Amino acid sequence: MQQAFRASIFHCLSDPGPRADKGAVEHFHDGLLVVEDGRITQVGAADQLLPALPDGVRLEDYSGKLIVPGLIDCHVHFSQVDIIASYGEQLLDWLNRYAYPAEMNFSDEEHARSVADFFLDELLANGTTTAAVFATVYPQSVDALFTAAEDRNMRLIAGKVLMDQHCPDELRDDPESAYDDSKALIEKWHGKGRLGYAITPRFALTSSEEQLAAAGRLAKEYPDTWIHTHLAENQQEVDQIAEQFPWSRSYLDVYDHFGLLRERAMYAHCLHLDDTDRSIMATKGAAGAFCPTSNLFLGSGLFDLDAMTDAGVRVGLATDVGGGTSMSMLRTMSEGYKILHLQGQSLPASRAFYLATLGAAEALYLDEHIGNFVPGKEADFIVLDAAGSAMSARVAQNRPRRSMSCYLR
Ligand code: GUN
Ligand code: ZN
Numbered sequence: 015m016q017q018a019f020r021a022s023i024f025h026c027l028s029d030p031g032p033r034a035d036k037g038a039v040e041h042f043h044d045g046l047l048v049v050e051d052g053r054i055t056q057v058g059a060a061d062q063l064l065p066a067l068p069d070g071v072r073l074e075d076y077s078g079k080l081i082v083p084g085l086i087d088c089h090v091h092f093s094q095v096d097i098i099a100s101y102g103e104q105l106l107d108w109l110n111r112y113a114y115p116a117e118m119n120f121s122d123e124e125h126a127r128s129v130a131d132f133f134l135d136e137l138l139a140n141g142t143t144t145a146a147v148f149a150t151v152y153p154q155s156v157d158a159l160f161t162a163a164e165d166r167n168m169r170l171i172a173g174k175v176l177m178d179q180h181c182p183d184e185l186r187d188d189p190e191s192a193y194d195d196s197k198a199l200i201e202k203w204h205g206k207g208r209l210g211y212a213i214t215p216r217f218a219l220t221s222s223e224e225q226l227a228a229a230g231r232l233a234k235e236y237p238d239t240w241i242h243t244h245l246a247e248n249q250q251e252v253d254q255i256a257e258q259f260p261w262s263r264s265y266l267d268v269y270d271h272f273g274l275l276r277e278r279a280m281y282a283h284c285l286h287l288d289d290t291d292r293s294i295m296a297t298k299g300a301a302g303a304f305c306p307t308s309n310l311f312l313g314s315g316l317f318d319l320d321a322m323t324d325a326g327v328r329v330g331l332a333t334d335v336g337g338g339t340s341m342s343m344l345r346t347m348s349e350g351y352k353i354l355h356l357q358g359q360s361l362p363a364s365r366a367f368y369l370a371t372l373g374a375a376e377a378l379y380l381d382e383h384i385g386n387f388v389p390g391k392e393a394d395f396i397v398l399d400a401a402g403s404a405m406s407a408r409v410a411q412n413r414p415r416r417s418m419s420c421y422l423r
Contacts, residue, residue, distance in 0.1 A: 018067060019047045020060050021076035021397060025083055025386040026372040030364040031323055039364050047081055049393040057387040076397050082367060083386055084143025084394040085343040086374035087333050089242070089282040089303035091148040092133040092159055092172075093117045094336025105248035105312050108337065116336075117175075118184045120150040126158035134162050134170075140342045141396040144169040144375075144384060146242055146280055146303075146332075148214060151175045151185050153195045160203045167207065169384065169394065171240050173214035174199055178225045181216075189224040193232060200236055212240035212280070217247075218255055218268045230273025240378070241274050245281035245302075248314045252286045266291040275300055278379050282334060283308075284322070285315035292325035301328035301377035304369065306349035308334035317350075320359050330374030331366070343370045 023045030030038035046063040048056040048071070056063055067073070093116060100112040120126045137145055149156040149172050156174045163170035176192040177185060187195070196213055204211035213236075215221045215229045233241055246252055246265045255265045262268045266287065269275045277299035284295075284302035295302065304317045322329050332338070333346050340346060347366035354361045375385030384394045 016048065016050045016055070016068065016071040018063075018071050018073045019049070019076060019081060019395075019397075020064075020073065021045060021047075021079050021081040023047055023057060023081045023387070024367065025057070026364070026368045027386060027388070029323075029373060030362070030368055032320075033323075039368075044077070045081070047387060047393075047395065052393050054387050054389050054391050054393055056389060078401075080398040080400065081395050082398060083371040083384065084396050085141045085370045086330060086378070086380075086384070087137065087142045087145040087343060087370075088280055088301070088330035088374050088377060089148075089305060089332035090137075090145055090335050090338070090341075092130060093120050093148070093150045093155065095129060095133050095136070095341075097336040099311075099339055100336070101311075103312075105251055105314060105337075106254075108312060113336070114182050114185055117150045118182070120155040121152045121184070123154040123158060126150075126152070126155040127162070130155075130158045130162035133159075134166055134168060136341045138166065138168070140344075141398065142341070142343055143394050143396065144378075144380065145171070146212060146240065146378060147172040148216075148242065149174055151177055151187055153199060156199050156203070160206075160209055163209060164207055169208040169210075169380070169392075171210040171212050171242070171378065173212035173240075173242060176213075176215040176225055176229055177220035179220060179222050181220050187225075189222065189228045192225055193228040196229075196232055197235075200232070200239060204236070204239055210240060211236075212242035213274075214242045215274065217244040217251070218265065219251060219258065223272075226268070226272035226274065233273055233276065237276075239278070241269075241276065241279040243269070243274070243279075243281060245269070245284050246286040246291075247283035247309075248312070249286060264288065264291050266294060270294065270298075280330075280378060282332060283314065283317075284327075285309065285317060287321075289321070289325065292321060292327050296326040296328075299328070301330060303332035303334070303377075304329055304350060305332045305334035305338055306346055306353050307339045308337035309353065310349060311339050312337050316353050316357055318357065318359075319350075319354055319361070320357075328373075328377040329369060330377035331369040346370070 046060040279300040282303040351361040372385035375381040
């Protein structure tokens with residue numbers, strides 16, 4: 015079935031950052047998006063495409079609103095929605111005081127199911143149609159999340175958290191069960207519809223060397239699965255990693271040593287890296303998740319986007335709820351702008367959208383499916399209504415070239 019959607023349309027064809035090509039973004043003030051059987055067939059100016067539209071195509075008119083690709087959250091914890099804004103601590107104390115107790119509740123499958131429904135509905139309400147999600151150590155929490163995503167036909171990458179040390183007993187697995195449970199979940203869910211599996215060691219502090227090696231074995235056996243973990247978020251964490259792995263050159267080197275640094279690896283935070291780390295990440299095709307609200311809330315540090323871009327590292331934007339304080343990628347873009355501003359860097363609205371659409375899709379190796387409106391990709395898009403925001407008066411003044419910033423609430 016063919017459908018067409020009329021609205022203002024914006025998408026990225028490449029990175030509109032410092033080394034941008036001229037045609038990095040496309041904005042059709044009065045545009046048309048044509049879709050057939052769930053895939054994009056055409057995008058362009060309405061006055062050019064409408065006359066050639068075959069009879070019988072269903073036309074939906076969203077004039078005055080903005081169509082953009084579905085937003086992509088590169089790193090978020092579904093078990094932490096209930097602890098957003100649990101304040102007063104930096105990372106390691108925050109985990110012990112808030113995150114771990116909340117995650118213990120997810121051994122109860124009914125609880126996991128009800129939070130999964132709420133979490134995915136919140137993502138969709140915020141325009142996020144794709145996410146890379148930490149479940150918990152309990153396999154049933156992964157089943158609950160994937161089942162809920164499948165019901166909504168959402169694109170979701172998720173996995174069972176692996177942690178066998180330096181955490182409460184209730185949340186502890188072991189190298190063997192971590193391997194066996196992850197393998198069973200990969201076989202059950204990876205590649206089913208729009209779902210993908212991520213091997214998910216929480217971070218190097220909470221896994222023994224045996225467990226990291228088991229995760230690395232899985233990563234080799236299933237090269238098209240993702241690897242999802244945290245990297246160099248907090249200085250105290252980085253110092254403990256250096257003590258725990260005295261042979262390592264850096265935190266990144268620990269993941270590399272155990273076979274957890276490869277394409278489709280998504281590392282949340284990447285705040286305390288050096289140029290060598292960034293260059294190795296770029297060469298190996300790993301990606302960093304920029305988590306502005308979390309980095310501010312937990313006082314972790316300031317993400318250096320220029321250094322990542324100069325090194326050629328793939329970067330996507332992420333909420334990191336519940337360290338992060340908002341499920342909204344629009345709010346996350348806005349906080350990212352401020353973090354970069356504090357460092358003398360800039361984040362134009364077009365690039366903020368890139369980091370939450372095509373850039374995030376490239377970081378997650380999903381850009382053959384989603385991220386922009388190139389014909390053949392999935393018709394995964396959202397309609398933004400600026401009338402819902404306090405900035406609507408500025409949009410109503412009809413200053414189309416500047417009005418993109420109005421959507422960054
Ligand atoms: N590092 C290890 N676990 C976590 C977590 O749950 N949240 C954040 N922000 N960092 C982590
Ligand atoms: Zn996180």
